[in-house]
Amino acid sequence: MPISRRKMLTRGAAAAAGGMALAPQVTGQAPAQLTGTNAGRRFKAFVRHGTGASVEELRLHAIQPREVLVRTQASAVCYTIVGGALSTANVAQASIPNHSGMGIVEEVGALVKRVQKGDRVVVPGTPQCGVCYQCLHGRADWCQFLDTAPAHPLAELADGTPIFEQAGLGGLSEIMVVPEEYCCPVFTDLPAEQLTLLGDTVGTGLAAGRDLVPIEPGWNVIVQGAGPVGMGAVQAGRLAHAGQVIVIEPIRARREIALKVGGTIALDPNAEGNGLVAKIHSLCKDTTGGRRFAGGRISGEGFLAVPDGADFTINAVGSDWFPPKVEVGPDPSAILPLQQCFDFTRAGGHIVMLGVAWRGNVSFNAAQFSNRGRTFYSGQQGGLNMLRDIPRYVKLIERGEIDMKSMITATYPIERTREAIQAVGDRTVLGAVITFA
Ligand SMILES: [Zn+2]
Numbered sequence: 079m080p081i082s083r084r085k086m087l088t089r090g091a092a093a094a095a096g097g098m099a100l101a102p103q104v105t106g107q108a109p110a111q112l113t114g115t116n117a118g119r120r121f122k123a124f125v126r127h128g129t130g131a132s133v134e135e136l137r138l139h140a141i142q143p144r145e146v147l148v149r150t151q152a153s154a155v156c157y158t159i160v161g162g163a164l165s166t167a168n169v170a171q172a173s174i175p176n177h178s179g180m181g182i183v184e185e186v187g188a189l190v191k192r193v194q195k196g197d198r199v200v201v202p203g204t205p206q207c208g209v210c211y212q213c214l215h216g217r218a219d220w221c222q223f224l225d226t227a228p229a230h231p232l233a234e235l236a237d238g239t240p241i242f243e244q245a246g247l248g249g250l251s252e253i254m255v256v257p258e259e260y261c262c263p264v265f266t267d268l269p270a271e272q273l274t275l276l277g278d279t280v281g282t283g284l285a286a287g288r289d290l291v292p293i294e295p296g297w298n299v300i301v302q303g304a305g306p307v308g309m310g311a312v313q314a315g316r317l318a319h320a321g322q323v324i325v326i327e328p329i330r331a332r333r334e335i336a337l338k339v340g341g342t343i344a345l346d347p348n349a350e351g352n353g354l355v356a357k358i359h360s361l362c363k364d365t366t367g368g369r370r371f372a373g374g375r376i377s378g379e380g381f382l383a384v385p386d387g388a389d390f391t392i393n394a395v396g397s398d399w400f401p402p403k404v405e406v407g408p409d410p411s412a413i414l415p416l417q418q419c420f421d422f423t424r425a426g427g428h429i430v431m432l433g434v435a436w437r438g439n440v441s442f443n444a445a446q447f448s449n450r451g452r453t454f455y456s457g458q459q460g461g462l463n464m465l466r467d468i469p470r471y472v473k474l475i476e477r478g479e480i481d482m483k484s485m486i487t488a489t490y491p492i493e494r495t496r497e498a499i500q501a502v503g504d505r506t507v508l509g510a511v512i513t514f515a
């Protein structure tokens with residue numbers, strides 16, 4: 079029988095040749111495993127339930143065919159979860175807070191291809207399915223699998239109460255059960271507490287400055303907010319040889335760390351007050367003396383004037399859940415920094431928004447907005463394409479080019495999870511990581 083090209087393409091060589099043999103297996107992928115071999119296993123997790131939260135012993139359910147069981151090694155507490163995790167409002171569904179982690183694969187469902195038992199995996203805040211509209215259009219950090227993944231409990235309490243994972247993955251738990259779309263295998267010996275930061279905060283800041291808007295050598299870069307997200311952006315600026323990395327951060331301890339990892343100047347927004355925008359413009363002044371035919375900026379008149387300003391501003395300020403125990407920023411709602419990022423940036427410059435503002439509105443001068451605009455991006459994870467970018471960042475950490483050590487200022491065992499969340503809320507720590515034995 080002649081071998082048809084169409085059959086070759088659709089059914090494989092063996093099928094086209096007469097179907098005597100099975101189509102060749104794709105190599106390098108995980109072997110099928112029996113599901114449910116860990117069902118009933120007991121483990122500890124920090125659980126938000128009823129009007130409180132506590133460390134509980136749970137009983138694991140069987141995993142599903144496209145799911146992966148990860149024994150967690152580390153999970154960094156994200157500021158975004160603080161309000162919900164410490165709240166005393168009654169919740170209908172018990173769940174494990176947080177949305178990133180890092181660990182070792184201990185079981186895979188029969189249909190899983192991306193990872194194998196024994197792999198080290200980063201489990202980031204957003205999945206990457208590779209086939210949805212956003213994944214296909216360069217914005218894997220907005221992967222639509224996030225909204226379509228079936229939510230079911232991974233475990234139960236002794237009394238049978240079902241336990242879910244926040245955002246489909248949780249993290250503050252000895253075990254995570256996630257669809258394979260949430261897994262990024264990493265082939266490295268780097269410490270787990272450093273790797274887990276690539277799945278959320280620091281990875282997000284790095285992605286914004288390396289992948290969403292790649293920083294060019296010599297650029298004036300502003301980073302608003304030197305929390306773990308902003309610190310990733312500061313390091314992206316250093317790695318890309320930005321001309322300046324100007325950090326704006328009210329907390330002195332964070333300004334000091336920012337200067338250590340790549341900031342060239344760190345400003346206290348409380349000390350600068352209403353003069354902050356003018357200060358930024360003077361720091362980012364046109365160095366040609368207004369010579370428009372020598373690479374200088376063309377200056378218009380009045381409301382159409384082309385302002386001095388940064389080439390790129392990264393906003394990484396989150397609104398406060400409650401007043402911090404350290405220096406309080408000028409606007410707890412985080413609206414002021416969003417307003418200022420427009421004014422900081424030159425016409426045609428870039429702005430990426432990574433911070434979370436929950437309430438309020440931002441307004442811009444209409445003529446500036448319509449005729450002298452800036453390019454805005456917002457990002458679920460700063461444009462992170464996890465399967466492409468996390469392995470790159472791993473190499474840069476291994477070579478000492480990304481400083482992950484300085485990003486972690488406290489580690490906690492799971493029994494002290496509440497204390498870790500409180501410290502993140504108080505902003506007395508930079509990176510707080512729960513580590514597991
Ligand atoms: Zn987060």
Ligand SMILES: [Zn+2]
Pocket residue numbers: 205206207208209210211212213218220221222223
């Ligand atoms: Zn997708």
